[in-house]
Amino acid sequence: MNPLAVLSAKEMRAAEQAAINGGVASAALMETAGKQVAEVAKQEWSKRPVAVICGPGNNGGDGFVAARLLAEAEWPVKVVRVCDRETLKGDAKLMADLYEGEVSEFDANALAGVGLIIDAIFGTGLTRPIEGDVKTALEAINAHPAPVLSVDIPSGVSTDEGAVLGFAIQAARTVTFHAKQPAHLLFPGRALCGVVDVVDIGITGEFDAKIFENHPSLWGARFPRPSWMGHKYERGHVMCVSGGPMSTGAARLAAEGALRIGAGLVTMLSPSAAAPVHASHLTSIMLREANTADEIAGHMQDAEKSNLVTIIGPATGVSEQTRDKTLAILNSSAGAVLDADALTSFAGQPDALFDVLRPDDVLTPHTGEFSRLFSVEMKDGGKLDAARAASKKAGCIVVLKGPDTIIAAPDGLAIINSNAPPDLATAGSGDVLAGLIAGLKAQGMGGFEAAAAGVWFHGACGQTIGPGLIAEDLPKAVPSVLRQLLKPLQEQDDGLTSQQGAQQQ
Ligand SMILES: NC(=O)C1=CN([C@@H]2O[C@H](COP(=O)(O)OP(=O)(O)OC[C@H]3O[C@@H](n4cnc5c(N)ncnc54)[C@H](OP(=O)(O)O)[C@@H]3O)[C@@H](O)[C@H]2O)[C@@H](O)CC1
Numbered sequence: 001m002n003p004l005a006v007l008s009a010k011e012m013r014a015a016e017q018a019a020i021n022g023g024v025a026s027a028a029l030m031e032t033a034g035k036q037v038a039e040v041a042k043q044e045w046s047k048r049p050v051a052v053i054c055g056p057g058n059n060g061g062d063g064f065v066a067a068r069l070l071a072e073a074e075w076p077v078k079v080v081r082v083c084d085r086e087t088l089k090g091d092a093k094l095m096a097d098l099y100e101g102e103v104s105e106f107d108a109n110a111l112a113g114v115g116l117i118i119d120a121i122f123g124t125g126l127t128r129p130i131e132g133d134v135k136t137a138l139e140a141i142n143a144h145p146a147p148v149l150s151v152d153i154p155s156g157v158s159t160d161e162g163a164v165l166g167f168a169i170q171a172a173r174t175v176t177f178h179a180k181q182p183a184h185l186l187f188p189g190r191a192l193c194g195v196v197d198v199v200d201i202g203i204t205g206e207f208d209a210k211i212f213e214n215h216p217s218l219w220g221a222r223f224p225r226p227s228w229m230g231h232k233y234e235r236g237h238v239m240c241v242s243g244g245p246m247s248t249g250a251a252r253l254a255a256e257g258a259l260r261i262g263a264g265l266v267t268m269l270s271p272s273a274a275a276p277v278h279a280s281h282l283t284s285i286m287l288r289e290a291n292t293a294d295e296i297a298g299h300m301q302d303a304e305k306s307n308l309v310t311i312i313g314p315a316t317g318v319s320e321q322t323r324d325k326t327l328a329i330l331n332s333s334a335g336a337v338l339d340a341d342a343l344t345s346f347a348g349q350p351d352a353l354f355d356v357l358r359p360d361d362v363l364t365p366h367t368g369e370f371s372r373l374f375s376v377e378m379k380d381g382g383k384l385d386a387a388r389a390a391s392k393k394a395g396c397i398v399v400l401k402g403p404d405t406i407i408a409a410p411d412g413l414a415i416i417n418s419n420a421p422p423d424l425a426t427a428g429s430g431d432v433l434a435g436l437i438a439g440l441k442a443q444g445m446g447g448f449e450a451a452a453a454g455v456w457f458h459g460a461c462g463q464t465i466g467p468g469l470i471a472e473d474l475p476k477a478v479p480s481v482l483r484q485l486l487k488p489l490q491e492q493d494d495g496l497t498s499q500q501g502a503q504q505q
């Protein structure tokens with residue numbers, strides 16, 4: 001299975017069942033899961049008194065295995081149950097029976113003197129909000145100074161959404177099995193996991209995953225590189241629609257993003273009143289006047305000369321005019337990246353937009369713009385489903401931005417980004433992202449891959465700059481990230497070329 005695949009709770013159960021159908025005993029899977037938890041505890045912490053807190057299901061079963069193996073390694077172990085003994089069944093009961101030490105019920109003294117807490121209370125089987133005695137136990141765990149190692153997922157976090165159901169454990173580290181689940185990548189779940197270890201427990205076989213964690217190995221093979229004999233017209237053309245004279249910076253940031261990521265030509269389409277402002281700033285980016293939707297449509301005819309992608313939205317203003325200009329782009333043969341005001345201009349009449357979007361067009365809303373356009377209230381943990389549903393509804397690629405940006409395609413495929421530092425939460429950074437995506441799309445990447453690559457690049461540039469980042473820095477960081485990304489790909493190519501040479505000799 002692709003190591004970047006992200007599985008839902010249902011898919012995890014299906015993968016587990018497929019392994020069992022293939023001849024692996026379910027108790028063997030639990031034994032390996034508990035063993036891996038004990039191994040991580042031993043690797044990460046010195047020997048110390050450990051409390052293993054076990055819940056009523058198989059997550060608790062993993063806890064009993066870890067407790068047995070840590071006790072065998074002569075760790076001082078205390079097992080604490082947060083359920084009635086009678087509720088344990090199947091493999092969890094088997095593992096509880098195999099544990100020979102004392103098991104107590106959770107009370108005020110349960111955590112006295114411990115230096116590590118293993119949270120095996122709830123995993124993928126959490127079905128309702130945490131309350132009552134269980135909540136009291138979780139609160140006591142979070143209030144205790146010892147670090148927490150969570151089994152599979154911090155108890156209280158919903159696997160498929162990453163939302164807190166009532167109350168949740170704050171872990172220092174989380175050991176999960178076979179593949180990550182959405183909650184390991186989506187906030188607030190991601191922050192509650194601490195460091196995530198994905199460990200093998202013997203589940204093999206292919207799985208038709210629909211969700212992936214963003215990484216160059218998903219799209220690196222299609223990442224554009226200039227060819228020896230190439231010229232600028234082969235590297236695509238990005239046009240960027242500017243706002244009025246007092247709102248020109250956002251469009252320039254987008255244009256610079258597109259140029260830096262390798263678009264052969266970038267042209268600013270500016271209202272006449274704003275053209276002198278752009279003229280005093282732009283050098284390698286070309287400038288043309290375009291005041292009306294008809295004039296924008298005229299410029300879109302350049303799509304016949306080279307692969308043209310047009311960005312509209314960054315500081316273009318929320319207006320009927322922006323709506324008409326957007327429709328002019330979508331009714332031409334130019335590709336489109338729609339951001340900010342181009343999206344909000346269709347709030348209240350989204351069908352006028354959805355009716356003309358094409359499958360490869362890209363929308364890049366932040367959660368506010370998303371809520372306005374798709375008329376959904378964003379709630380914690382609802383992001384993945386919301387982005388996938390929106391993509392299907394709009395019939396194009398949707399990039400729902402934030403610390404855990406989702407890239408969704410109408411066929412249900414989705415990528416969750418995980419490399420963006422919080423320094424990116426600064427004015428204009430989203431404008432640069434629109435430019436990066438458009439620049440990659442103009443160079444021939446499909447909308448979904450261009451969006452995933454652009455979002456990853458944006459995060460990598462953010463990391464390169466770090467604290468103090470302003471949006472203007474992002475395009476300048478592109479060359480060093482490009483160098484890092486393309487070097488391993490170049491080495492692969494060189495290896496291939498020398499092998500071919502050796503074969504020919
Ligand atoms: N998939 C795999 O490959 C492998 C999975 N493995 C492990 O199995 C784990 C999943 O196990 P699981 O399905 O038994 O669910 P789990 O999370 O233990 O909890 C279910 C129990 O909690 C209860 N309950 C729920 N919500 C509650 C609440 N708010 N407050 C109170 N009670 C609540 C619920 O009760 P019910 O809803 O039925 O009333 C039920 O009794 C998975 O995370 C991993 O650790 C590994 O062993 C091996 C390979």
Ligand SMILES: Nc1ncnc2c1ncn2[C@@H]1O[C@H](COP(=O)(O)OP(=O)(O)O)[C@@H](O)[C@H]1O
Nearest residue numbers: 401402403420421422424425427428429430431
């Ligand atoms: N806390 C955060 N951590 C990481 N990235 C973030 C965070 N907040 C915002 N971002 C990223 O910063 C960019 C902000 O874009 P946007 O909200 O459109 O701002 P602007 O319109 O000012 O450009 C998006 O790419 C988003 O994913």
Ligand SMILES: [K+]
Nearest residue numbers: 122151153155
């Ligand atoms: K847990």
